Every structure is written in C-alpha cells, then in structure tokens.
Amino acid sequence: MNEIIETISSAPKVLEETYSDLVSGALKEAGKIGVDAVKTIRLALFPLQYAAALQDRLARYIDQSIAQVPNDRRIAPMESLILPVSEKLKYQEEDNPITILYINLLSRGLDKERLGEAHPAFINIITQLAPDEALIINELGNEGYRLYFLSNTKKNKIIGNNELSLSQGFNVLNDQIKNLLLSKKINHDILGNPSLLLTFIEHLVSLGIITYNNEIFNDGELREVRLRFSSFTYYCIELSEFGKLFYKACIKK
Known part of the structure; x- marks a missing residue:
C-alpha cells in the first residue's frame, strides 16, 4: 500500500x-x-x-x-x-x-x-453498436441460431408469431417442427426499435459478428420446412466465429 x-x-x-x-x-x-x-x-x-x-x-x-x-x-x-x-x-x-x-x-x-x-478490434466494434444490436448478439449467444420470416408479398415485412402460426401451410408441419419454428424465431419484441430489426441484422453482418446459415433448411432439423412450407421467405442467422469470441469477451459473464 x-x-x-x-x-x-x-x-x-x-x-x-x-x-x-x-x-x-x-x-x-x-x-x-x-x-x-x-x-x-x-x-x-x-x-x-x-x-x-x-x-x-x-x-x-x-x-x-x-x-x-x-x-x-x-x-x-x-x-x-x-x-x-x-x-x-x-x-x-x-x-x-x-x-x-x-x-x-x-x-x-x-x-x-x-x-x-x-481482441483489440472489440473496442471499435462496441463503439459502432446500437443497444438493440447488443441485445440481438446476446440472444444469439444464449440461444444459438435464430430464424426470421419475411412476407412474400410485402417487402421487408417481418412475420410475427401469430401471423406465422395462422399462415397457410403451417398446419401441414408436424408439431415438433411447429414448436421449433416458434421457439427459434428471433424475439424482436425485446428490441427498443423492432421495426429496425433488418437494419440491425445487416449491420451486424457487415461487422462480421453474425452470419447467415440456411444449411439448416437443406440438411438440418428444419429440412421439412423447405419441403412443405413456402408461405414466407425464411432466414437463419447465427454468430460467426468472430462473433462468438465477441460474445464471450464482452457479453457473457
């Protein structure tokens, strides 16, 4: 002392x-x-x-x-x-x-x-983030991949859970897939500005924090969705390897 x-x-x-x-x-x-x-x-x-x-x-x-x-x-x-x-x-x-x-x-x-x-780059990454983007990173880090659905008729319209569950074709899916879709859909209600979800996602992609991975619809557990459900356009996002390190260093306790 x-x-x-x-x-x-x-x-x-x-x-x-x-x-x-x-x-x-x-x-x-x-x-x-x-x-x-x-x-x-x-x-x-x-x-x-x-x-x-x-x-x-x-x-x-x-x-x-x-x-x-x-x-x-x-x-x-x-x-x-x-x-x-x-x-x-x-x-x-x-x-x-x-x-x-x-x-x-x-x-x-x-x-x-x-x-x-x-990582020395993380200081500048944090500087560029909106609070809602930090929430998205946290959700992906805690829950793994997340899905979002866009309307085929209205440009950039994000589909909510109610609209998804009432849509044509949803009922042809088995209960396991239905529950998986609803549980894995990104929860944009937690955001302060949910209408900007797509903007936040694209920004996080540009920073190298998250990436698109639609392989899950080809060979993974959601393959049935691609085969039977065409009411909406669907996307799967997850943390990149760089994003996982960012989450571990700056968000995860």
Missing part, C-alpha cells in the same frame, strides 16, 4: 487537487493487482479535462471491472486497452446496455485467464 501512496504522491500537484474519494477507492482496489496497474489506471482517470462527475462515474466503472475478476487472477491492464476503453466509458450512461460491454471487455484485460479474449 505504501507503494500506491508514493505513486499517487508523485503525481503533479494539479492532478492531486482533482483526486476524489471515489477515484481514491478505485485506485486502492486496483492496488491489489499491482503498482503498474495503479499507474496505468491513474493515467486513464486523471486527464485535466475530465469533469468531476465524469471522473466519479468512470471510477465506478473501473471498480466494477476489477470486482468481476477473482483476486488471484488479476493482472496489470495493458495501456492499449484501458486507455481507449476508459475514454469511451467516461461518456457512457449507467443504464445503457453498451456500457456493460466496455466494462466486461476491460475485465478481460485484467484477468490472466481470460486476457486472450480481449
């Missing part, structure tokens, strides 16, 4: 004057992972332009990241990770789903057993 105090004391006087109790707590907790970590975190927390409120909020985020890592697995974070992540976090609202992605990514950088998950 004396080393931590010396580290803080060696900071320029103007930085000492901005030192708040909440940030102090974050640094003391960070001290458990070593003096080098404290120095790195101090650099992230104390640029002169930081307002006090942003400082305090960022300190809470840092605390949360550290708390997610068991004591015996904590390591000093790389500046190339903590500095850009801290820069993003200082403007993130606490109730924004994107905030937890940054916090989780920072935790991976502090964890010697999960450090390899902290």
Whole structure:
C-alpha cells in the first residue's frame, strides 16, 4: 500500500487537487493487482479535462471491472486497452446496455485467464453498436441460431408469431417442427426499435459478428420446412466465429 501512496504522491500537484474519494477507492482496489496497474489506471482517470462527475462515474466503472475478476487472477491492464476503453466509458450512461460491454471487455484485460479474449478490434466494434444490436448478439449467444420470416408479398415485412402460426401451410408441419419454428424465431419484441430489426441484422453482418446459415433448411432439423412450407421467405442467422469470441469477451459473464 505504501507503494500506491508514493505513486499517487508523485503525481503533479494539479492532478492531486482533482483526486476524489471515489477515484481514491478505485485506485486502492486496483492496488491489489499491482503498482503498474495503479499507474496505468491513474493515467486513464486523471486527464485535466475530465469533469468531476465524469471522473466519479468512470471510477465506478473501473471498480466494477476489477470486482468481476477473482483476486488471484488479476493482472496489470495493458495501456492499449484501458486507455481507449476508459475514454469511451467516461461518456457512457449507467443504464445503457453498451456500457456493460466496455466494462466486461476491460475485465478481460485484467484477468490472466481470460486476457486472450480481449481482441483489440472489440473496442471499435462496441463503439459502432446500437443497444438493440447488443441485445440481438446476446440472444444469439444464449440461444444459438435464430430464424426470421419475411412476407412474400410485402417487402421487408417481418412475420410475427401469430401471423406465422395462422399462415397457410403451417398446419401441414408436424408439431415438433411447429414448436421449433416458434421457439427459434428471433424475439424482436425485446428490441427498443423492432421495426429496425433488418437494419440491425445487416449491420451486424457487415461487422462480421453474425452470419447467415440456411444449411439448416437443406440438411438440418428444419429440412421439412423447405419441403412443405413456402408461405414466407425464411432466414437463419447465427454468430460467426468472430462473433462468438465477441460474445464471450464482452457479453457473457
């Protein structure tokens, strides 16, 4: 602890004057992972332009990241990770789903057993995500592949469960396939802007996070759908290998 105090004391006087109790707590907790970590975190927390409120909020985020890592697995974070992540976090609202992605990514950088998950591209990926897109990634990560159906007569009209179950041809499917279709259909009702589902999907495809895989309709468990059910156009989406790593690093606990 004396080393931590010396580290803080060696900071320029103007930085000492901005030192708040909440940030102090974050640094003391960070001290458990070593003096080098404290120095790195101090650099992230104390640029002169930081307002006090942003400082305090960022300190809470840092605390949360550290708390997610068991004591015996904590390591000093790389500046190339903590500095850009801290820069993003200082403007993130606490109730924004994107905030937890940054916090989780920072935790991976502090964890010697999960450090390899902290791909450098993930910072820029998170920056480009809408909150609803994070929810889609989470659903795919938790549940595996997901389906969505489009109307054959109305361009880009997404078919809901009620319309699907009442459609011509649905009743010719066996009960197992019916239940599978309904359970695997993407739940766009959880989205804040469900009408933008297709836009979100295409954006996630462009980022390399998700991919289309309609092989399941050719040789997989939904082959019967292709053979008997033509009322709608159907698509299957899943996380790419890169997307699975992103989910593991930034979303999965």
